[in-house]
Amino acid sequence: MTTIITVHGTNAGDESDTGDQWWQQGSEFQEKLSEYVEASDGRLEFKPFHWGVGPNSELKRRDAGNDLRREMLELEKEEEPYSVIGHSHGGSVLNHALFSVYAKNLSLLHMKSWVTVGTPFILTDRQGSYFNRFNFIGKVGLIIAFVSALSGLILALAFSIDNMEGALSLVEYSDQQIVSGLFVGILIIIAARMYTIRPDKRLNIRHKNRYCTKFQQKWTNFNHPKDEAIKGLQNANLLELKIFDRKSLGRGIAPISVIFVAALWGAHEFIFQMLRLNVVYADSCINPAFLCNVSANVYLSMYSYGIDGNDPSWLREYFDSYNTFRGALGTFIIEERNMGSDYETRNWIMALSSGPIFILLALVSTWIVTRGLGIALSYPAAAFLNGQISNRVKSKAYGADSYGERVAVVSNTPTGNDILDRAFPQELANEIEDYTEQYAIDAIRKIRALIGSNIASSDNPITDQISDTLSWKELIHTAYFDVDNFIKLVAVCLCESALVTPSAKLKNDPEYKKVCGWYQQM
Secondary structure: OEEEEEEOOOOOOOOOOEOOOOOOEOOHHHHHHHHHEEOOOOOEEEEEEOEOEOOOOHHHHHHHHHHHHHHHHHHHHHOOOEEEEEEOHHHHHHHHHHHHHHHOOOOOOOEEEEEEEOOOEEEEEEOOOOHHHOOHHHHHHHHHHHHHHHHHHHHHHHHOOHHHHOOOOOOOOOHHHHHHHHHHHHHHHHHHHHHHOOOOHHHOHHHHHHHHHHHHHHEEEEOOOOOHHHHHHHHHHHOOOOOOOHHHHHHHHHHHHHHHHHHHHHHHHHHHHHHHHHHHOHHHOOOOHHHHHHHHHHHHHHHHHHHOOOOOOHHHHHHHHHHHHHHHOOOOOOOOOOOHHHHHHHHHHHHHHOOHHHHHHHHHHHHHHHHHHHHHHHHHHHHHHHHHHHHHHHHHHHOOOOOOEEEEEEEOOOOOOHHHOOOOOHHHHHHHHHHHHHHHHHHHHHHHHHHHOOHHHOOOOHHHHHHHHOOOOOOHHHOHHHOHHHHHHHHHHHHHOOOOEEOHHHHOOOOHHHHHHHHHHO
16 A cells, blocks of 8 residues: 655644545545546555644654654555655654654665655754753743852852951851852753753754755645745844834933932941831840841951951941931931930931921932933843744744754755755746645735725724735635645656556656656756
């Protein structure tokens, strides 16, 4: 028995083996092809390969390629001749299947040919950014490992300084904790790095060329020079969306910046007062427990060392300079050491006096700073956001969801080598284009009438209504198998591979010699 495996493209799947689509049994393409060729034993079987609806996902295409490889190996066991035809990303699935055969060092002795029709081969290389080579969970783990290593390093350096050792003596960190945080974090980072640079034959140009050498003699590629899907994906790299306007973004950033900076001022003032009171009244801590622990265990210890002459004196200088600054605003300078039992009254005076003038001055200065800051930030922010959205749209178009990889090029060949590409017969290209134009004109009339009608009152979105209006014969990408001379060209291709022989009907067809000439040109 002679078998032809058919592989559908993106969003063209169906659960049934029979139907009207080119890859299904009983379709017009398969009926005509059966008339044009004959199997040596008279038994020609079409075997549709299903991969769901054909999701636009690189990972799903690779999984489907593995499934297709297993199906091809089953035919190898039966020692029966077969060929595979893939349309659109069905050709990508077929390409992944054959590459997995190469990667596993297997052989397909009974495969006579593999044919790709309108296939955009998406070639990837390693992701430029190390961080972006991981999924969400991997990124979180990498951040945790980095923070762990960094904190361990900081603590190790801090404990190695003599005048800091006493200041940090009350902080409960053991040597084991420091060492484990430092080295475990570093080991995770190194292991992650090794994982991202692991050998992958799919990304190695040497293996790509070897794979191509192994299978290129059995490969035939049919791509119309104006195929919308291929041209669209090849030009997607030029896409630059300008959703965020720089001036509008600047006006939006300025008021947000005011609130943010004012909040920082307020938080700084609150923390200063809490720590200040805890330093003075460490024996009778009047503030929340967590602030008592922080200030008493660390800041008070450092403050005391400064008083004892062991340095650092920066904490006391900070308190003194900050109180002097507050005094310039009309607030009270309060001596830390001689407050006695009057601390509660003085605290209230300090809080009330630091309120209106301080907040007003903070708001005015903040508005001046952040207005300029908003304008300055709007340019890089707009460029960054527009870039991120553009990259996201490109990734969705490519179906690029494989972590650690990025799309390098969309090619007409599996390796990106244009030398392997063969020109599509111009006469046939014109015939397919003429075929689609007659349907395109009719579709334009229908869409114009649809837009002119009261679409707002319809329950269906306009996009659904337009989609229902199209027959998909308006596009070259989906019209290959509707053109009779293209079916004859596929038949000649299969005959030349010795899978089948031309039938009497094909030999007597007035277009037969011309179609054979097209194939020889390719």
